[in-house]
Amino acid sequence: MGLPAGSRGILTSGGSLSSFSAIVTARHERLGEEFADGSLYFSDQTHYCVTKSARLAGFPRASLRELPTDARFRLVPRALDAAVREDRARGRRPFLVVANVGTTNTGAIDPLPEIRKVAREHGLWVHADAAYGGFFRLAPGGEVLLRGIEECDSITLDPHKGLFLPYGLGALLVRDGAALVRAHGGSASYVQDVAEDGALGFADLSPELSRDFRGLRLWLPLMLHGLAAFREQLAEKLALARWFYEELQADPSFEVLDEPQLSIVAFRLRAPEAEAERLGPELQRRVNARRRVFLSSTRIRGRYALRVCVLSFRTHEDRVRDAAQALKEEARALLA
Numbered sequence: 001m002g003l004p005a006g007s008r009g010i011l012t013s014g015g016s017l018s019s020f021s022a023i024v025t026a027r028h029e030r031l032g033e034e035f036a037d038g039s040l041y042f043s044d045q046t047h048y049c050v051t052k053s054a055r056l057a058g059f060p061r062a063s064l065r066e067l068p069t070d071a072r073f074r075l076v077p078r079a080l081d082a083a084v085r086e087d088r089a090r091g092r093r094p095f096l097v098v099a100n101v102g103t104t105n106t107g108a109i110d111p112l113p114e115i116r117k118v119a120r121e122h123g124l125w126v127h128a129d130a131a132y133g134g135f136f137r138l139a140p141g142g143e144v145l146l147r148g149i150e151e152c153d154s155i156t157l158d159p160h161k162g163l164f165l166p167y168g169l170g171a172l173l174v175r176d177g178a179a180l181v182r183a184h185g186g187s188a189s190y191v192q193d194v195a196e197d198g199a200l201g202f203a204d205l206s207p208e209l210s211r212d213f214r215g216l217r218l219w220l221p222l223m224l225h226g227l228a229a230f231r232e233q234l235a236e237k238l239a240l241a242r243w244f245y246e247e248l249q250a251d252p253s254f255e256v257l258d259e260p261q262l263s264i265v266a267f268r269l270r271a272p273e274a275e276a277e278r279l280g281p282e283l284q285r286r287v288n289a290r291r292r293v294f295l296s297s298t299r300i301r302g303r304y305a306l307r308v309c310v311l312s313f314r315t316h317e318d319r320v321r322d323a324a325q326a327l328k329e330e331a332r333a334l335l336a
């Protein structure tokens with residue numbers, strides 16, 4: 001991810017626990033022992049594990065500041081700046097902004113360099129939730145697409161999403177590795193024998209002591225297939241989402257909510273509001289009943305939307321064509 005020497009990482013059960021450790025670390029570094037007056041910022045598209053983690057990390061609801069997004073569902077840096085100034089004037093202590101690198105709804109990427117600029121001015125920790133999107137940095141052009149991720153203080157990554165691995169494999173990277181230790185370190189005399197050589201253990205960096213052997217599950221596929229295989233797959237998923245977007249965009253039955261920023265396309269039936277709301281779930285049911293693809297649904301700005309997320313190593317052009325064809329056929333039948 002382009003972090004400098006001195007950064008460290010931990011493997012977790014997934015993005016939720018990575019977010020939790022990131023927030024605890026940022027809290028520890030920026031606020032100290034008394035933190036109820038701290039404020040953290042995130043967009044209205046942020047995954048709910050962030051607010052859940054903040055609550056688990058001890059923050060009251062008044063600490064959570066949800067910010068609006070632009071037409072492409074990205075956090076607006078100006079709104080961040082204004083919220084921080086307003087909170088400061090009220091005597092609060094702004095300390096953290098969570099930036100999305102691939103939102104769950106549409107795959108939106110928040111403007112990291114601009115967020116970083118605001119954050120630097122106000123001394124905020126920048127955490128990137130790149131659980132879904134982070135590994136696209138490995139695809140050709142990925143470093144440009146995810147520009148600014150290398151400047152973040154911490155990054156959530158989910159190998160069980162972007163590296164196609166089985167569930168139960170998340171990661172957290174922290175720019176200043178020592179911060180992880182300051183937030184999570186501890187000791188007891190009955191563990192003195194396992195750290196004889198003075199090496200840091202996972203328990204010094206994470207909430208866990210006994211744990212799964214997650215490293216093997218990450219290392220083995222990389223060793224067996226090589227990184228090039230993953231880069232190729234990620235590039236294919238981006239191209240498939242782009243192809244799917246163009247297909248739906250050209251069909252009058254659909255309203256596509258945004259051009260894909262990564263490998264997610266969210267869309268709805270093009271129909272009067274009430275009808276689109278009523279027929280959307282039926283469209284999903286009919287397409288999924290064909291048992292070729294599994295579409296999920298969501299609500300975006302209060303409106304029902306379907307979602308295609310291309311993120312399986314088994315998903316290739318034939319399957320995405322199946323999805324587009326099934327959608328077009330069922331949509332035509334429903335709107336007729």
Ligand SMILES: Cc1ncc(COP(=O)(O)O)c(C=O)c1O
Pocket residue numbers: 013014015016017047049102103104129130131132158170
């Ligand atoms: C953007 C984003 N962040 C965080 C999470 C939470 O990750 P996990 O389910 O691995 O806890 C998800 C998906 O579940 C996600 O899409």
